[in-house]
Amino acid sequence: MIETAPFQARARTVDHLGREQIADTPTAISELWKNSYDAYAKEVSLEIYDGQWPVAALLDDGHGMTKAEFVERWLVIGTESKATGSVVPLDDRNGLPLRPKLGQKGIGRLSCANLGPLLLLVSKRRNAKLVAALLDWRLFENPYLNFADLSIPHIEADSPEEIFPQLNDMADILRTNVTGGADAARAARVAAAWQAVDDLRAAEVEAGHPLPTTLPSKAILDGLSQINFEPRHLSAWGVAKKTSNQGTALLVGNINYDLMVQLPRSVPDGTAKKAQEKFFETLSSFVDPFVDPSKPTILAKNPTFAYVVRAWDGNRSRDIVGSEKQFDRRMLDGLEHMIDGVVDASGIFRGKVKAFGTILPEVVEIAPPADAKISRRPGSTAGTFLLFVASMEFTKAKTTLPAMEYERYEQLAEKYAGFMIFRDGLRVLPYGRTDNDFFEIESRRSKHAGREFWNHRQMFGRIAITREGNPNLKDKAGREGLLDNEAAKSLKSIVENLLRVSARRFFGSDSAIRKEVLPGIESDNKNRKAAEQRAKLRQRQGKQFRSRLRETGKAVPTLLREVSDYVVQLEIRDEVDVVETQRALETYKDRLADLRILGAPKELGPLQNAYMTYREGFQSVQAKLDTIASSLDEAVERISPANPRDLLNKQAARLSNQVRARIISWKKNIEALQKAEFERVSKLASERGKIFQIDIEPVLAKFDRADANYVETSKTLEALRDTHVEDNAQIFAPYVAALENLTESIDLEHLATFGADENMELRSELDRLNALAQLGIAVEIAGHELQAYDDILGAGLRALPDEVRNSRAAQDIAFGFEGLTDQLRILTPLRLAGRKIQRWITGDEIFGYVSDFFRLIMLRNGISLEATDAFRAMRVFDQQSRLVPVFINLINNSAYWLSTAGEDGRRIVLDVAGTEVIVSDNGPGVPKEDVESLFTLFFTRKSAGGRGVGLYLCKSNLAAGGHRIRYVADATAMPLAGANFAIEFRGAVFDGR
Structure with missing residues (x-):
């Protein structure tokens, strides 16, 4: 006898389809935002509120739900509205054109469970009352409960303010899902189910498993005893602000760690920073930033869809990520490498390529790999899609970009680099994250970094697909990537080949373009760096000169007056006066030495008069001191000291003290500079070492996940080592060379100044020589060309019949052209209009x-x-x-x-x-x-x-x-x-x- 039996579902099915399917918090948020997109929202936000019990609020201005829709659709798993493709009525579209539906399975709402266990849902459809529901997702973790055993309390209200006074009553009803309530039969089933779960937990804890000791039933009851949702948690919602009459708000209590660390007061330890980085990396490009609004695309029209994540500190908020903080395509226009085009259903790419800052004039075509099976059957084709990739040379010595642009793009790559996929303008996860290598970019790079060129951390790129144009590229159940079907395999094969071929043809170490232009770029960058350093040196010297001139411009006249007065009053009568005069002369000379200005530029410009006044004053003081010295010499001869050696000893002692004092002053300055430099170099060396450690961590992590084998990982580490050695050499090698020159007492300042001055003179001379060379080249080319045409003309004249060739007219032509070419060879190139x-x-x-x-x-x-x-x-x-x-x-x-x-x-x-x-x-x-x-x-x-x-x-x-x-x-x-x-x-x- 044949019998039948239906499938049955436990309540835990919700947990399997929701919390356990979602990989992480940002993915859950993106799923909920896509639901808002399907509800024709124009704006969505995630508000993370601080407080003793932080709360997260996901808010939108979509069409919302009525009570009936909440009961008949939201509480029903796998609703038919997504699967049947029913068209959203015009009144529910919020004034927007028809949007492609991003949700397909009717389970995206279950992503809420990933954010926190407690949920207050509030929704309003235009011209209908608010519906509010309270639920605890932990109820669905009990494997012994059936759906029919659980009841979700919900109410209708006219305004958000009416909801909060009823929360405790709703919590009491929700608590009956653990206690059982008034229905005896249900109470017995529920009590038995929770007893079984509690016993299982107790046994696991006793066996030493690292699990919370609080029993599951008690954890739920304790959580429902204090509901912490407040009106301020809806303050940013359009319905609460009366700026919109429709929308949905999801308030989440007991939020998870990834949301907690976004709050301003969180402790930024290493784990928190990584969570913050992943959060930003995933949500920063939720809406396709690569769309060029000035050009038609195959993308479905995607009207404004603004998003933002805000963290609240009291009444102040900080935007963590959002549409306003997102980069856009225009920011990438200056990058030196780019691929931009369309891949058709046959897998052939056609588009434009920019290499080393130059856009190739022809349309570039790249066919799929010959050994790849690219399906074109309706049920398995990948379809047509857009592709855009841009990058630059991430070594300063090799880039064509100016220094400021290079640094800007370097910072941009730190935040936004990655190769992403967007469907109908919204992000498909996890593509583009550093922990995803679907197109095996890093895997190929590990084998030959230079040849393969593309680097996930240093490229900006995306593939743009649509639900209508690429129906076979479907999301996995957990919304973590594309379903591994024939279409996805074709997409992967096509894109991998495109990246590989483009790298070898245009950008990588094997490309003819790189071999041709890179030596010139490196030479230009080296010269540019030298020019920048010379300019920096001239700027510093000019600043020092101006400052020194201002100081001495006041000090020299003062010293001149003092010395002049001293000369007028000078009288040397005996040995005591000789000593005093010597001491005064030495003091004045020492002061004058301090006022000497070295390294005056050859072109003084507006400082010419001030410098001449300084020079005249300095020379006047020098002349006065020479007068004092002459008077001193005459006095010594006249007085004839009884013990001249004693005078000399005293003078030598004074001069020795002056020399030592000056040396000590220099020594202190040098020690202070050396100490500061030692600390700077030590810090720089430590930072460079840490950067290398940061770069190798994801490589080792990839090996630990078995995403790469030993050989690939080893080669990647060696490639990273080579890159860092090259970068560090540019930083430290010149420093070492400078120190070595100092040990040989080579005056680098003088050399640099002399070189800069000489370079200016040579550049001026070179300009003159270039002008002469251009004239010489023009004359040489003209001479060569005229010689060729002279031969042609001579051959033509010789081919004429004798009677024509010997005629006066032909002879005049030959004579005139010969004379003309002789003169033009000497004077200037022939230019014929x-x-x-x-x-x-x-x-x-x-x-x-x-x-x-x-x-x-x-x-x-x-x-x-x-x-x-x-x-x-x-x-x-x-x-x-x-x-x-x-x-x-x-x-x-x-x-x-x-x-x-x-x-x-x-x-x-x-x-x-x-x-x-x-x-x-x-x-x-x-x-x-x-x-x-x-x-x-x-x-x-x-x-x-x-x-x-x-x-x-x-x-x-x-x-x-x-x-x-x-x-x-x-x-x-x-x-x-x-x-x-x-x-x-x-x-x-x-x-x-």
């Missing part, structure tokens, strides 16, 4: 021209100039005067080097390889070490007659038409094995296509 004619030029036309041009040279040197059918059929739309000289220069170079090689089988071939035109010869080729310098101005290896201008002009002429030229080092696939140049013509047509 007028319309440049562009037309289709065929390879056959080019070959015909250069064949005639080089006929005699080729015959004289035994060289065969050939062109393939593919080259002859090629067409380019451009100026003849721009393209023909390129081929003349290349063929001329080939002819020169072929003439230096063997005499047999000399060949030059014009061909096509793919979409590039090839100029190939079988000469000696270009040495490997010369390839990088090949197109550099004035670079040549010709022993005679080479100017080093031809290839530079080839590249410049081609670039002017949007074409490119390169040297092919590997001649394997080339027509001949010598020198091979490949030209990529923009818009060229091959094979008649």
Whole structure:
């Protein structure tokens, strides 16, 4: 006989679906805010109130609930409204357009249990009464109770003020869920259930388990004996303030540790700081900050949705996180590395890339990995999504950013860095947190930090999906990440490949761009740092000079008056006067030495007059002292002291004391500076060591969680070590070098001042030389070009029929052009105005021209100039005067080097390889070490007659038409094995296509 039986649920199901499913407090808060979003709230807030029993209040201005909706929906787990996709009526949308529903399972409200056990819910729908309910989530931790055994007290009210006087009565009813109440049958079931739980706890405590000794039933009854919710806890709610006639408030009592530490009076120990950091990290970007409002996106429209977390200290509040404190996309525009585009349903990325501060002109396309299975079936495709990633060089020596911007972005990264996912504009957790590496960014970096480039702590990025456009990317039951289905696997594979390919192509150590530009950046930064230090030194010296000039400007006239008066009254009659005069002279000289100004800048500007007045006064005092010294010498000769050695001994003793006093003064200053520097360096060294420890903690934690193996962790630690060693070397190595120079008594101040002054003079001289060099380069280029056109014109004149070539008109043309080129080679480059004619030029036309041009040279040197059918059929739309000289220069170079090689089988071939035109010869080729310098101005290896201008002009002429030229080092696939140049013509047509 077949029987049936229904599923049954214990009350503990609520605990499983709510508190135990939510990973942490910020995740719970985000779930409740998403419920508010689904309720068409414009503003949500979390208010954390201090007091003997702190309370948290989650407030919104959404459409709220009636009493019936509270009973029939809020108290029903897994309501149908989410699953059926029913449309929210227009009257309930708070004046907002239709929003996509973020909640799907109807259990998000249970997240409240994570924040604290006691909940007072107050909700109001427009044109309806308030509904209020009191419940204790600990009731649902009892595995022996059924849903039917629990009763949740609730009331209706006209205003929030009417609720609080009834809280104790509601608490009494709620207490019957432990005591059993008047119903005997229910009372027996409830009493037995709590007795069983209490006995279980007592047995566990007796067995030594670290659990609270207070029995569960008693803990609930004690908590309900004193309800601490007050009207002030609703003071920020729109309904209470009468600024809104709808909304929901969730007041939470006995709040958890993560909320407690947000209060201003909490003790900020290490654990609390980590909780605060994680809280901020999770909620700071709750609303997508990467949306560019100036551009259309595939995102559903997301009108204003403001959020804030406030902590209260009495009547004062402090914003912890919120919309106003959130960074936005505009703050990232200055970052030097960026990827911004769309990934389509096939997994192909198309968008723009910025590398080292320069936006690449072409649209970049990155295909998914060839070995990845990207599903396109409706039930498993990841769908189209937006991607934005930005970063910078987090080593000062390598960045293109100015110092102030670098520091600003460094601080921004400290708070907001991470790679996040947003659905319909709201954050999907836990992506973007430091403890999540879904896209294995840190895992790849641990294997090769330089090549992989991207660093979770130093990148700003997000993936933007929508519920409508990406329906297969669903949240897990615990709202901790995406469900691990085929769509999520495709997303992961696509994004990992995109980050890996972009790093290797544009940003990482393997990228050609980095290899090309980084040496120049490092050199510029080194020079910039030196310039900043010179400017800082000049600024300090200028400040010291101005201050010293102000002081001495007053002191020198005073000293001059004293010395002048002393000279007038000076009278030396005997040995006693000699000693007194010597003492006075030494004192005046000592005072004058203190008024000496060293290191006066060469350009005094408005200080010129003051400095000249000081110099005149200083020299006047010096002259007066010289007068006193002369008078003293004459007096000593006249008096002829009986014991001159005694006078000298006294003078030596005085001078020795003066020298010692000055040395002691310097010594005290040096000791004070050394002590301050020692303390500063000690503190800096300690901080740098701590920073390294902070950086390695998450790496080791990742190993402890088994998210990384030993080899990966070891390599990550070594990469961190290398980064810190490089950064620390920039801080401490110059300091050590300076101290070493001081031990050799090298005057760094004088060297720096001398270097700065010399640098200014050299810079001025360099500007003049640059001007001359520009003129010289212009003349050299003009001479080279005129030579080429002179050859062309000569060949053209020679090709004329004899009767035309020998005519007076043709001879005048030849004479006039020869004279013109001779003069212009000396004076200035030739610049011709007028319309440049562009037309289709065929390879056959080019070959015909250069064949005639080089006929005699080729015959004289035994060289065969050939062109393939593919080259002859090629067409380019451009100026003849721009393209023909390129081929003349290349063929001329080939002819020169072929003439230096063997005499047999000399060949030059014009061909096509793919979409590039090839100029190939079988000469000696270009040495490997010369390839990088090949197109550099004035670079040549010709022993005679080479100017080093031809290839530079080839590249410049081609670039002017949007074409490119390169040297092919590997001649394997080339027509001949010598020198091979490949030209990529923009818009060229091959094979008649």
